[in-house]
Amino acid sequence: xxxxxxxxxxxxxVYAAFxxxxxxxxxxxxxxxxxxxxxxxxxxxxxxxxxxLMKIAENAGMIATxxxxxxxxxxFLFPQIxxxxxxxxxxxxxxxxxxxxxxxxxxxxxxxxxEELQKINEKNCERYGENQYRGTDIATKEMCDFxxxxxxxxxxxxxxxxxxxxxxxxxxxxDIMGAAIAATTVGTIVAxxxxxxxxxxxxxxxxxxxxxx
Amino acid sequence: MQFLLFLSETIxxxxxxxxxxxxxxxxxxxxxxxxxxxxxxxxxxxxILPTLIGxxxxxxxxxxxxxxxxxxxxxxxxVPDWIFPTELLPLSLIKMFSSSASTGLLLDIxxxxxxxxxxxxxxxxxxxxxETIFYTLSVYFMSVNIKKxxxxxVGALVCTIAGLFASIYFAQLM
Numbered sequence: 001x002x003x004x005x006x007x008x009x010x011x012x013x014v015y016a017a018f019x020x021x022x023x024x025x026x027x028x029x030x031x032x033x034x035x036x037x038x039x040x041x042x043x044x045x046x047x048x049x050x051x052x053l054m055k056i057a058e059n060a061g062m063i064a065t066x067x068x069x070x071x072x073x074x075x076f077l078f079p080q081i082x083x084x085x086x087x088x089x090x091x092x093x094x095x096x097x098x099x100x101x102x103x104x105x106x107x108x109x110x111x112x113x114x115e116e117l118q119k120i121n122e123k124n125c126e127r128y129g130e131n132q133y134r135g136t137d138i139a140t141k142e143m144c145d146f147x148x149x150x151x152x153x154x155x156x157x158x159x160x161x162x163x164x165x166x167x168x169x170x171x172x173x174x175d176i177m178g179a180a181i182a183a184t185t186v187g188t189i190v191a192x193x194x195x196x197x198x199x200x201x202x203x204x205x206x207x208x209x210x211x212x213x
Numbered sequence: 214m215q216f217l218l219f220l221s222e223t224i225x226x227x228x229x230x231x232x233x234x235x236x237x238x239x240x241x242x243x244x245x246x247x248x249x250x251x252x253x254x255x256x257x258x259x260x261i262l263p264t265l266i267g268x269x270x271x272x273x274x275x276x277x278x279x280x281x282x283x284x285x286x287x288x289x290x291x292v293p294d295w296i297f298p299t300e301l302l303p304l305s306l307i308k309m310f311s312s313s314a315s316t317g318l319l320l321d322i323x324x325x326x327x328x329x330x331x332x333x334x335x336x337x338x339x340x341x342x343x344e345t346i347f348y349t350l351s352v353y354f355m356s357v358n359i360k361k362x363x364x365x366x367v368g369a370l371v372c373t374i375a376g377l378f379a380s381i382y383f384a385q386l387m
Contacts, residue, residue: 002360004347005271012274015283024277032273036266044258048251055250057232060239111257111356118357137360147353148368151344152376158341164320165337168328176337179383184342187376194368 047108054109058089066092077149077192078142080200087116091146099154110150117143133201145195152191155184257356264355268348272311281307281314298381300325300332305339305377309346316340335384342376344369 016025070092071083081087090113097106121140128134158180165173236243275281285303292302300322308315319340326332346369354362 004351005267008271008275011280012271012278015280016274016278019279021277021279025274028273028277029270032269033266035273036269037262039269040258040262040265044255047258048254051254051257052247052249052251053229053232055253056236056241056243056246058250059246060232060236060241062232062235107352108254108257110353111261114353114357118359133363135361137358139354139359139362139365143354143359144363144365144368147350147365148372150353151346151349151369152372153342153344155341158337161319161337161341164316164323165328168320168323170328170333172329175387176334176341176384179334179380179387180338180341182383183338183376183379186379187342187372190375191368191372194371198364198368 051108054093066096070095077145077195081142085116087113087120090116094150095154098150099156110146113146114143117146141198141200144198148191148195149188152188153184154188156181261352261356264352268351272314272348276307276311276314281310297377298332298335301336301339304336305343308340308343309373310348312345312348315345331384334387335381338380338384339377342380343373346370346373 013022013025016022066089071088074081074088074092075083078091090109094106094109094113097109117140118136121134121143122136125134125136130136130138134140158177161176161180162173165176233243236246282303285306288302288306289299292299297305304315304318304322307318319336322336323333328337346366350362350365350369354360354365
């Protein structure tokens with residue numbers, strides 16, 4: 001991550017120096033920083049509102065019901081996570097929000113899921129020690145698999161794309177939906193197969209990594 | 214279309230009513246629950262603000278320098294048109310970094326080639342079946358201080374490339 005970030009900045013500035021677009025880069029850097037803050041202010045409202053609603057749903061037992069229905073799917077994707085662990089709720093609701101195309105709703109849930117997975121990881125590092133594949137700054141298999149499946153972005157209604165198509169005078173804006181669902185399904189299937197093929201190296205053999213302590 | 218628009222307009226209000234009503238029926242102090250959750254959301258966002266600034270600046274610099282466009286035109290030479298439509302290479306590449314930048318490119322393709330042309334349709338399908346890989350990965354991993362992402366980048370690239378080729382294939386079938 002450090003290299004990726006530094007690389008992006010350095011390559012950008014050096015390349016701009018050669019092509020003479022340094023003033024653009026300066027403007028872009030300042031504008032982007034401002035844009036990030038504006039985005040966060042919008043997100044503060046939206047996310048607080050959404051997390052508030054989710055808390056109601058959680059306390060009323062709605063999410064537990066929903067997560068319960070997705071349980072077989074989650075158990076197939078993440079066999080190591082015990083069925084009653086709280087992270088299942090975040091994972092399943094994140095997936096549902098993603099499928100419905102509610103990206104802004106999915107992100108806070110995904111971040112909560114990562115937070116929980118990291119707590120588990122930290123506990124495991126403490127109990128079983130760190131090595132090449134396990135550490136507080138190393139992603140666990142669950143984190144990697146979750147993000148890969150998340151990025152494959154199974155989505156039912158690409159509503160913003162349909163809106164753009166309408167705006168540009170398409171004769172049938174929703175025509176692409178079938179093909180889009182097919183393409184996104186292919187991506188998700190490939191993601192799941194990929195995750196299933198990668199061995200879980202960080203795991204301690206014969207020990208329950210997610211055991212209660 | 215009408216139904217879909219109706220759905221997209223009503224799905225969130227329905228969701229809100231459903232949750233609040235469910236809470237009331239379950240005899241929960243809904244307002245207090247809401248406040249507790251809202252506080253949680255607030256701190257989550259504040260936590261990712263520095264991450265977001267760092268990333269958006271990096272992407273902004275890379276885009277403004279013209280490096281991304283240069284990379285796309287090199288790829289266009291390397292990848293023949295019959296494997297991957299050259300016009301769609303910059304779009305696919307930039308989509309991995311920035312959603313707003315790729316939206317700009319998508320609308321550009323609509324204007325240039327027509328929204329209902331094969332290129333226009335393929336571009337639309339690509340945009341709806343792929344995700345901003347590097348942005349998503351950075352936000353998620355940095356929020357929990359993970360520095361070694363192991364095979365996540367490879368996996369994300371593999372499924373995105375599969376999605377891109379599936380888009381080309383299914384667009385031709387239409």
